[in-house]
Amino acid sequence: WCQGFSEPNAGSDLASLQTRAVRDGDDYVINGQKIWTSGAHLADWCILLARTDPEAPKHKGISYFLLEMKTPGITVQPIVNLADVHSFNQVFFEDVRVPRSSLLGEENQGWYIGAMTLDYERSSLVASAASMAARGLDDLVGYCKETPLNGKSLMDNALVRHKLADMAIEIEVGKYMVYRVVSQQARKEPGSIEAAVCKLYNTEIGVRVTNTGIHILGLYGQLQRDSKWVRLMGRFQKAYLYAIAMVVGGGTSEIQRNIIAMRGLGLPRG
Template sequence: MDFHFTPEEQAFRQELRGWLKENVPPDWEGVFLEEEEKEWQQGRAFVKKLSQKGWVAPAWPKEYGGMEASPALQLVYNEEMGYHRAPIGSIIQAVGIVGPAILFFGSEEQKKQHLPPVTAGERVWSQGFSEPEAGSDLASLKMRAVKDGDDYVINGDKIWTSNAHRSEWCALLARTDPTAPKHRGISFLLVDMKTPGITVQPIINMANMHSFNQVFFEDVRVPKSALLGEENQGWYITAMTLDYERSSLVAAGVSMAKRYLDDLVHYCKETKVNGGNLLDNPMVRHKLAEIAIEIEVGKYMVYRVVSLQARMEPGSIEAAVCKLYNTEMNVRLTNTGIEVLGLYGQLQKDSKWSQLMGRFQKSYLYAIAMVVGGGTSEIQRNIIAMRGLGLPRG
């Protein structure tokens, strides 16, 4: 496997890096999701600028506003976006999950309707997958979509729906055949959030922020044209999109981890303790070295997945390994940051005593959430054991 980037890819990295240094807000401290109103507005303005460069969804076809970028060029993009902590939370669902699903399974009409508004920076999507009794065991979902003439009538609720309170559209899973095996009776629907019967209830997370929601659907009527792909094909579509999500988010996450480590190393070099700097402490050096090694391992795991994508080879097992390792590595990274910063590491960014803008305090909480999001570590281990190693179900 060749780990070198082509001259074209290196040139794109330099162009994108320079642009990000100029356009990411100088006071930006967001972590994927822009919860505060100021952060949200900053993020939306940033995405609009990004769209003017044609960089919202580089891998998408040019006719829908993309660059038709190769997997390697998309990797470069994800790495730079992650390292610079770019405020792209408003398009993660659209670009990482919904867009690929529409590209692979949508009709030409659906592609023309939904993809250009995303690359223009004008449409926000949410994802309606999890339910109160269907999280890790997603196929146990109970939301129903019943045919009624030329429509589907949807009833049920979704939970942990990021940005539902701000999204214009929601991509959701609903059961269309209750008599079929649970994985085969599910359909994928594209729903306008302005449709009557939808109620969004906020969920305040442990960081005291609002990004998650519970969304209730009561006799929500959508046209049959809202169906993506074939009826009862929803599980297959979802499996594909989650593999795509894991690889793209993890690539950005590894680069973001590298940025956090660089910030922490700089802090240790500049912070004086007992007549020397913090980096003179061998325990601190060892902890930072361990994390540096883990980040490097995580990076090459991502490269392995991208290499498989470039050759159009299956990579769901490798994507699961990548997601499992790197999200748990991020927990260890942020925990190390909290330990090195000591009591200062527990302070939020608005405290006058906070260090590094309080980013380790916030990132530690989000790192735990990322272990769960996109499939828990337990789910990833089951995938690796059963599909990768051929072990029986435990």
């Protein structure tokens, strides 16, 4: 599956999406463009948000479709990311005809299903962010124990030890946040605020841990895997770029803060 939500002019403000689905007999005909669609080049199916009522207020005119990626009229173009990896794409829809049965839920109710999808996406993203951070810490502890510095090991440096200890605390807190969201989902409780807290916290830890790793490795930290001087297989510079992307994917940290402030604390939209 891939997720066809974001568009060139609708990312954080997803409800502004312009891809249109127009009823034609028993079918819908879809035209528009999606962007940053992870795995669209590999997926068999797409979950798609498209506008079915352009006259309605923007959140209320959107429908949720499930469609096969091999449907005629869909073109997938690769986008290579900062880390030189092809993971997301642009997807173009040109007169893509899908049966009415492709609609999930009711017409024009797609926004609410999409919001729930994003809650689940956020909580699944954080599981990988949290495990990436934990693995990064293990790697760093091992590296610091083994690496000599002025006749001692890096681990003898109090600054390094305290940095690693701080990271261990943050990672542990993040892990329990993940457990909390998972147990809420297992009980089928709505957990959009908790998912936002968890996503924000764990993806930002991912950036801090990988950034700390790059600093501890010194100039070696910036080298790529194929350099003969590389340490820890160049994992930290790659992981740092990946960690930054995780802060954006599934909704940026600013958007998570907005969700927490509005839905969690009852503050105005601003």
